[in-house]
Amino acid sequence: xxxxxxxxxxxxxxxxxxxxxxxxxxxxxxxxxxxxxxxxxxxxxxxxxxxxxxxxxxxxxxxxxxxxxxxxxxxxxxxxxxxxxxxxxxxxxxxxxxxxxxxxxxxxxxxxxxxxxxxxxxxxxxxxxxxxxxxxxxxxxxxxxxxxxxxxxxxxxxxxxxxxxxxxxxxxxxxxxxxxxxxxxxxxxxxxxxxxxxxxxxxxxxxxxxxxxxxxxxxxxxxxxxxxxxxxxxxxxxxxxxxxxxxxxxxxxxxxxxxxxxxxxxxxxxxxxxxxxxxxxxxxxxxxxxxxxxxxxxxxxxxxxxxxxxxxxxxxxxxxxxxxxxxxxxxxxxxxxxxxxxxxxxxxxxxxxxxxxxxxxxxxxxxxxxxxxxxxxxxxxxxxxxxxxxxxxxxxxxxxxxxxxxxxxxxxxxxxxxxxxxxxxxxxxxxxxxxxxxxxxxxxxxxxxxxxxxxxxxxxxxxxxxxxxxxxxxxxxxxx
Amino acid sequence: xxxxxxxxxxxxxxxxxxxxxxxxxxxxxxxxxxxxxxxxxxxxxxxxxxxxxxxxxxxxxxxxxxxxxxxxxxxxxxxxxxxxxxxxxxxxxxxxxxxxxxxxxxxxxxxxxxxxxxxxxxxxxxxxxxxxxxxxxxxxxxxxxxxxxxxxxxxxxxxxxxxxxxxxxxxxxxxxxxxxxxxxxxxxxxxxxxxxxxxxxxxxxxxxxxxxxxxxxxxxxxxxxxxxxxxxxxxxxxxxxxxxxxxxxxxxxxxxxxxxxxxxxxxxxxxxxxxxxxxxxxxxxxxxxxxxxxxxxxxxxxxxxxxxxxxxxxxxxxxxxxxxxxxxxxxxxxxxxxxxxxxxxxxxxxxxxxxxxxxxxxxxxxxxxxxxxxxxxxxxxxxxxxxxxxxxxxxxxxxxxxxxxxxxxxxxxxxxxxxxxxxxxxxxxxxxxxxxxxxxxxxxx
Numbered sequence: 016x017x018x019x020x021x022x023x024x025x026x027x028x029x030x031x032x033x034x035x036x037x038x039x040x041x042x043x044x045x046x047x048x049x050x051x052x053x054x055x056x057x058x059x060x061x062x063x064x065x066x067x068x069x070x071x072x073x074x075x076x077x078x079x080x081x082x083x084x085x086x087x088x089x090x091x092x093x094x095x096x097x098x099x100x101x102x103x104x105x106x107x108x109x110x111x112x113x114x115x116x117x118x119x120x121x122x123x124x125x126x127x128x129x130x131x132x133x134x135x136x137x138x139x140x141x142x143x144x145x146x147x148x149x150x151x152x153x154x155x156x157x158x159x160x161x162x163x164x165x166x167x168x169x170x171x172x173x174x175x176x177x178x179x180x181x182x183x184x185x186x187x188x189x190x191x192x193x194x195x196x197x198x199x200x201x202x203x204x205x206x207x208x209x210x211x212x213x214x215x216x217x218x219x220x221x222x223x224x225x226x227x228x229x230x231x232x233x234x235x236x237x238x239x240x241x242x243x244x245x246x247x248x249x250x251x252x253x254x255x256x257x258x259x260x261x262x263x264x265x266x267x268x269x270x271x272x273x274x275x276x277x278x279x280x281x282x283x284x285x286x287x288x289x290x291x292x293x294x295x296x297x298x299x300x301x302x303x304x305x306x307x308x309x310x311x312x313x314x315x316x317x318x319x320x321x322x323x324x325x326x327x328x329x330x331x332x333x334x335x336x337x338x339x340x341x342x343x344x345x346x347x348x349x350x351x352x353x354x355x356x357x358x359x360x361x362x363x364x365x366x367x368x369x370x371x372x373x374x375x376x377x378x379x380x381x382x383x384x385x386x387x388x389x390x391x392x393x394x395x396x397x398x399x400x401x402x403x404x405x406x407x408x409x410x411x412x413x414x415x416x417x418x419x420x421x422x423x424x425x426x427x428x429x430x431x432x433x434x435x436x437x438x439x440x441x442x443x444x445x446x447x448x449x450x451x452x453x454x455x456x457x458x459x460x461x462x463x464x465x466x467x468x469x470x471x472x473x474x475x476x477x478x479x480x481x482x483x484x485x486x487x488x489x490x491x492x493x494x495x
Numbered sequence: 496x497x498x499x500x501x502x503x504x505x506x507x508x509x510x511x512x513x514x515x516x517x518x519x520x521x522x523x524x525x526x527x528x529x530x531x532x533x534x535x536x537x538x539x540x541x542x543x544x545x546x547x548x549x550x551x552x553x554x555x556x557x558x559x560x561x562x563x564x565x566x567x568x569x570x571x572x573x574x575x576x577x578x579x580x581x582x583x584x585x586x587x588x589x590x591x592x593x594x595x596x597x598x599x600x601x602x603x604x605x606x607x608x609x610x611x612x613x614x615x616x617x618x619x620x621x622x623x624x625x626x627x628x629x630x631x632x633x634x635x636x637x638x639x640x641x642x643x644x645x646x647x648x649x650x651x652x653x654x655x656x657x658x659x660x661x662x663x664x665x666x667x668x669x670x671x672x673x674x675x676x677x678x679x680x681x682x683x684x685x686x687x688x689x690x691x692x693x694x695x696x697x698x699x700x701x702x703x704x705x706x707x708x709x710x711x712x713x714x715x716x717x718x719x720x721x722x723x724x725x726x727x728x729x730x731x732x733x734x735x736x737x738x739x740x741x742x743x744x745x746x747x748x749x750x751x752x753x754x755x756x757x758x759x760x761x762x763x764x765x766x767x768x769x770x771x772x773x774x775x776x777x778x779x780x781x782x783x784x785x786x787x788x789x790x791x792x793x794x795x796x797x798x799x800x801x802x803x804x805x806x807x808x809x810x811x812x813x814x815x816x817x818x819x820x821x822x823x824x825x826x827x828x829x830x831x832x833x834x835x836x837x838x839x840x841x842x843x844x845x846x847x848x849x850x851x852x853x854x855x856x857x858x859x860x861x862x863x864x865x866x867x868x869x870x871x872x873x874x875x876x877x878x879x880x881x882x883x884x885x886x887x888x889x890x891x892x893x894x895x896x897x898x899x900x901x902x903x904x905x906x907x908x909x910x911x912x913x914x915x916x917x918x919x920x921x922x923x924x925x926x927x928x929x930x931x932x933x934x935x936x937x938x939x940x
Contacts, residue, residue: 059560
């Protein structure tokens with residue numbers, strides 16, 4: 016496969032590119048879904064192909080093909096260069112790349128149990144059984160599913176990279192929906208997006224779906240008769256780690272993507288409220304807030320050996336003691352921003368997509384409190400968890416998030432269950448109110464397998480180390 | 496091309512054998528997209544796409560397999576994978592069987608020039624957009640796509656369809672505002688970079704130095720882009736027969752759930768539509784009336800929900816939709832007779848909104864959705880645009896907003912709305928003047 020990649024790179028250079036790289040990808044994906052006790056879907060997908068990037072002037076040209084022959088690879092390389100050349104009529108300053116060592120290496124993540132080798136019957140039994148249990152415990156609609164990906168990549172560049180990677184990812188989810196007279200409630204486990212990682216089927220076994228199926232169905236049923244989340248302009252809010260993962264993803268992770276900050280995503284995904292001139296001095300949150308982007312975390316969904324332009328995985332400080340100190344970047348965006356090196360955060364979701372800045376594992380470093388200590392320290396507040404809805408503005412400032420379930424906190428104790436909990440805020444103001452942070456024993460590497468970005472659209476796999484947190488003075492209970 | 500694709504279908508079905516039910520869809524084409532930001536092209540991509548999707552049923556045991564290789568080995572792997580997986584599956588009691596042979600409507604939304612468009616042609620339109628901005632910073636994209644789809648199943652159904660699409664979408668930016676322009680068509684030749692760029696520039700300049708507005712309930716004048724955004728939620732969570740079957744939908748056939756001025760259909764044959772005239776199960780598409788003068792009158796089905804609810808498939812099965820069920824690809828809301836300018840004249844106290852952003856549903860049954868405005872919002876008083884306002888967050892039931900008595904005007908500006916999720920489907924809608932919209936916060940908090 017390296018030969019095809021190198022043939023494409025040579026052809027792109029011959030056609031005028033000053034830099035080119037090519038990535039051959041062979042990916043298998045398996046997904047199964049069950050509903051109300053029956054396996055309803057099983058899809059196995061296999062794709063193989065090559066994407067070629069050519070840099071000419073101020074922009075990239077990219078061409079992909081599923082024909083893997085030397086002749087086709089050469090045509091793809093020449094085509095990528097031709098597409099880049101066509102941009103010349105609307106061009107800007109020449110795009111530069113930060114330097115990176117041209118390594119020849121291989122990398123693979125640890126997998127104890129190959130998810131694609133686990134018998135389909137066993138996987139089907141797991142899903143059908145948990146959906147049956149949820150039905151038996153009150154769910155009107157019970158869904159469960161898993162996804163597993165097995166990806167092999169061969170990357171070569173005109174600078175001499177030659178990197179092979181084998182990445183296995185998998186995870187699962189289930190949810191119970193109940194219908195009331197005028198409303199629908201849902202409980203998901205372990206979260207709305209399930210739980211995913213760069214791990215084998217052992218991750219799914221550890222989730223213990225069977226041990227949680229009855230509980231979430233019963234909680235969904237209980238929500239129908241629970242009181243509404245109160246509407247308050249100011250309250251103490253404790254957020255569980257699953258919802259915190261979403262909070263980090265939306266209001267920190269996307270905000271620190273350098274392509275957004277530079278305006279490259281302005282028309283679609285949006286920009287960022289962050290001004291590069293203030294990196295190193297801007298207060299993002301309270302002193303308790305420490306965020307890193309670390310693609311080296313074992314088993315987390317945003318982990319890899321090298322990103323899709325050959326930069327080795329490494330941890331990057333994003334927020335240190337509440338001060339914004341870092342960004343998610345690639346070789347081109349880092350060069351334009353005047354950074355010395357790429358953050359190694361450039362990935363594509365398939366052979367046929369142009370690599371772009373994506374989150375790796377963007378998450379909070381743990382603090383010293385436990386969830387129970389947060390509850391005990393709260394006289395009057397709300398506890399929420401499990402994301403239900405999410406909306407944030409195009410600068411990643413104004414957000415409104417909803418959760419599946421909440422509880423009143425009164426005099427340091429967890430009180431009544433409440434339904435339809437929502438909260439809203441402005442990023443730095445909200446993060447500035449963080450005053451209690453979960454400890455290491457509650458540190459969970461949540462995986463988000465469905466982060467959308469880019470045009471044409473790409474689905475990214477990102478990780479979010481997270482802990483429960485307490486925030487002060489938050490507006491909750493926004494209604495339609 | 497059609498014969499070649501049907502030949503691949505025949506080879507796949509022959510390899511599957513006579514002891515299984517099988518259906519195969521072959522999709523080939525080129526998707527190309529040129530992106531610009533900070534007023535120059537920075538990403539320019541093309542994909543020679545090819546996808547083969549096979550679904551087999553062995554005595555009701557169902558499995559699907561997807562690949563992108565159509566040589567002998569590729570077909571062998573595809574078929575073997577699906578059949579081996581199906582053999583290990585339990586019987587699916589909801590399996591509806593295959594679509595019987597039926598011809599599809601003779602609809603073809605196709606333009607050779609668009610299918611073969613070169614990157615220079617997209618760059619030409621982007622150049623015109625950038626020049627029209629008169630020095631304002633710009634960003635956006637121009638895309639062209641051509642796709643041919645062949646379908647075959649072991650009952651003898653054979654169909655071929657093809658479609659093209661082209662989109663020019665961008666923003667112009669002042670230091671305090673953004674304004675957007677959008678255009679979509681079957682034909683790249685219909686996209687006028689200067690016109691779209693001028694519209695974006697006008698909106699950006701006219702929304703500059705916007706002031707805050709106290710959140711609350713206001714009338715709204717929504718652009719076709721906003722209306723199409725609303726239709727997506729109504730379709731996915733409401734008119735979708737799977738949602739009805741599961742009790743999650745608001746839709747009640749025969750009830751006046753909408754204002755009498757609202758009529759909505761899914762119609763691939765509409766002259767402004769994009770797409771092919773059959774679905775992922777080989778069922779021909781037909782016009783489906785969803786709302787007729789305010790009365791909910793139809794649902795969107797695939798074969799599974801049709802079997803479950805005793806209906807017929809409407810040809811809206813979507814490959815890979817999973818638990819979502821059937822989705823419409825060609826919604827068309829009937830236009831009115833009032834120009835967008837005259838709609839403004841009818842607003843007493845309201846907001847003129849260009850685009851919605853990041854809309855997410857809070858409750859599918861009540862259709863309560865939160866989201867924000869984007870790319871230009873103006874306060875309208877006594878029929879006149881008074882001033883631009885900063886973006887606002889809303890939390891609003893879309894069902895209530897379109898409910899009986901709540902629609903004050905329907906625009907004549909029927910528009911095909913493309914976008915990032917355009918694919919081969921896109922929806923058509925006019926501007927709407929609605930009586931009340933619940934703005935729950937300013938974008939600054």
